[in-house]
Amino acid sequence: GHAQHASWTQLEELWHAEYKAVERIKTVIQPVAELGDVLKTYVESWEALVDGLEPPDWGSEDPAAGFSLLRHVAEGWTRVDDALQKTRSILHIIEYLASRPDREPLPNTDDVAAASEAVTRLAHVYRLNTTALVEGGRLVLDPVTGYHHPLSANELTSVGLVAVKKGFLDVGVQFLRAAKSRASVVQQPRLDNMLAAAVKVHDHVLEVNGPRSLAHVTATTPYGGPKEASPSRVVKAPVVLGVEYLSRHANATWMLERRPLVEQVQVERLCRGEDLRPPRVTSRLKCRYANGGSPWLALAPFKVEQVSLDPYITVVYEVVSRGEAGQLKKKMKSRLHTPYFPGSDSLTAAVEGGWSLKHTWLQEAEAAVLMGVGRRMRHLLGVTLDDAASEPYMVADYGLGGEYSAHRDTHGPTRAPPTPHVGERLATVLIYLQTPTQGGRTVFPWVGAGVGGTAGAAMVWWNLLSSHEHDFLTRHAACPVMRGRKTVLTKWVGYVPQWRTMSCSADPSRKVMLPWH
Numbered sequence: 001g002h003a004q005h006a007s008w009t010q011l012e013e014l015w016h017a018e019y020k021a022v023e024r025i026k027t028v029i030q031p032v033a034e035l036g037d038v039l040k041t042y043v044e045s046w047e048a049l050v051d052g053l054e055p056p057d058w059g060s061e062d063p064a065a066g067f068s069l070l071r072h073v074a075e076g077w078t079r080v081d082d083a084l085q086k087t088r089s090i091l092h093i094i095e096y097l098a099s100r101p102d103r104e105p106l107p108n109t110d111d112v113a114a115a116s117e118a119v120t121r122l123a124h125v126y127r128l129n130t131t132a133l134v135e136g137g138r139l140v141l142d143p144v145t146g147y148h149h150p151l152s153a154n155e156l157t158s159v160g161l162v163a164v165k166k167g168f169l170d171v172g173v174q175f176l177r178a179a180k181s182r183a184s185v186v187q188q189p190r191l192d193n194m195l196a197a198a199v200k201v202h203d204h205v206l207e208v209n210g211p212r213s214l215a216h217v218t219a220t221t222p223y224g225g226p227k228e229a230s231p232s233r234v235v236k237a238p239v240v241l242g243v244e245y246l247s248r249h250a251n252a253t254w255m256l257e258r259r260p261l262v263e264q265v266q267v268e269r270l271c272r273g274e275d276l277r278p279p280r281v282t283s284r285l286k287c288r289y290a291n292g293g294s295p296w297l298a299l300a301p302f303k304v305e306q307v308s309l310d311p312y313i314t315v316v317y318e319v320v321s322r323g324e325a326g327q328l329k330k331k332m333k334s335r336l337h338t339p340y341f342p343g344s345d346s347l348t349a350a351v352e353g354g355w356s357l358k359h360t361w362l363q364e365a366e367a368a369v370l371m372g373v374g375r376r377m378r379h380l381l382g383v384t385l386d387d388a389a390s391e392p393y394m395v396a397d398y399g400l401g402g403e404y405s406a407h408r409d410t411h412g413p414t415r416a417p418p419t420p421h422v423g424e425r426l427a428t429v430l431i432y433l434q435t436p437t438q439g440g441r442t443v444f445p446w447v448g449a450g451v452g453g454t455a456g457a458a459m460v461w462w463n464l465l466s467s468h469e470h471d472f473l474t475r476h477a478a479c480p481v482m483r484g485r486k487t488v489l490t491k492w493v494g495y496v497p498q499w500r501t502m503s504c505s506a507d508p509s510r511k512v513m514l515p516w517h
């Protein structure tokens with residue numbers, strides 16, 4: 001099943017619910033313990049009295065036994081009654097605690113497994129600081145406050161084992177090493193065994209399959225044995241971008257066998273903040289004010305920054321204000337669910353979205369804020385994107401290590417067709433309502449560019465060619481969120497409502513963009 005706590009909004013609710021639960025537990029611990037003690041004493045007193053005798057043989061005619069019986073009940077029951085009355089006053093608290101699973105979804109082993117994998121991926125993509133992990137169980141540090149939550153030996157062990165199982169062999173060994181350094185003397189032998197096994201697997205896989213495939217990652221040199229034994233030189237794979245990528249599309253073998261790994265490696269480099277393009281490409285990018293030719297925006301144009309010219313990707317700043325973002329977040333809170341996409345195969349969508357985000361769909365008519373956003377984008381981009389002419393807005397809230405693997409936004413020939421009056425997803429408007437402090441970039445592996453995201457800013461890109469084929473270069477991914485929260489608001493601009501107003505090109509490979517570009 002699907003993990004319940006796949007977004008930070010839900011994790012935040014869990015913090016609050018857990019706080020309340022523990023506060024209540026604290027109020028019942030003492031009365032419950034007292035009751036336990038009193039009852040135990042009472043039973044002991046009774047057992048001493050009957051001294052192993054069964055009913056017919058009770059010392060009923062022994063005056064001493066009769067005396068003891070009277071005394072046992074008279075004095076004992078006062079204490080029992082006192083403790084029972086106190087417990088009675090906390091029964092509603094017990095009832096509250098006992099009904100917790102009916103009230104809220106509690107995390108289960110699925111959640112823990114998914115979170116372990118998320119931590120593993122974070123460690124892999126962002127090149128975990130092993131020293132900090134070994135010394136303080138530290139995964140990530142808040143650069144401002146210096147806060148970090150240290151992982152215990154047991155937690156490090158369970159993440160390490162998941163990492164090994166999932167093929168992140170280098171990360172697995174590192175976590176198990178960290179676990180060992182933090183483990184008690186009793187735990188040591190078990191960890192020694194696990195670590196030895198993990199190192200053996202790591203070194204064997206490295207020797208047989210090399211350091212990287214779609215299914216595994218190892219360090220570049222073996223962990224066991226003499227270090228100098230295998231000075232295997234790692235050649236950095238050449239970057240594949242733009243037309244070079246497009247030219248490989250005809251090569252089915254390359255697409256099937258080589259593309260996934262090249263894409264993944266390029267995504268990861270971009271996630272770490274690299275730009276894979278040469279300066280002759282990046283130096284042509286501009287930043288300017290734009291009003292899209294709209295008189296309404298003439299006095300208050302948007303700041304538009306080019307991220308890429310082909311495909312055309314821009315960042316439009318200050319599209320949503322802080323207050324508006326807050327209102328939208330409030331609205332989405334109770335509505336988040338596991339991803340599904342209207343009119344498409346929900347299973348595919350859920351798998352693509354992974355466990356690590358929750359989302360909801362919002363109509364423009366449901367939120368005045370969206371009407372404002374829609375108006376701004378309509379004027380700037382010159383497109384129709386109201387409720388009747390496009391899919392609803394989508395709000396997505398990422399979770400712990402939340403990410404979205406590389407995909408295209410268009411339906412294309414393989415997915416369920418879009419609704420007829422909306423058509424293919426001509427453009428994507430992706431607005432960051434909340435920006436993580438570390439990680440979570442949106443990256444385009446075949447463009448070689450990524451954007452860190454500024455709260456309130458929109459990323460806009462055009463997905464289609466004149467031939468109505470999708471532009472393969474627009475594949476993109478959301479990098480795992482390392483620290484902080486990421487909430488995005490997406491609008492897909494449908495093709496059908498725009499086609500009359502678009503300039504048409506005889507060249508089918510031309511990108512479809514609207515006039516202001």
Ligand SMILES: O=C(O)CCC(=O)C(=O)O
Nearest residue numbers: 404441442477478488490
């Ligand atoms: O959140 C992001 O950075 C990208 C989201 C995305 O690609 C999508 O929702 O289709």
Ligand SMILES: [Fe+2]
Nearest residue numbers: 407408409476
């Ligand atoms: Fe997307």
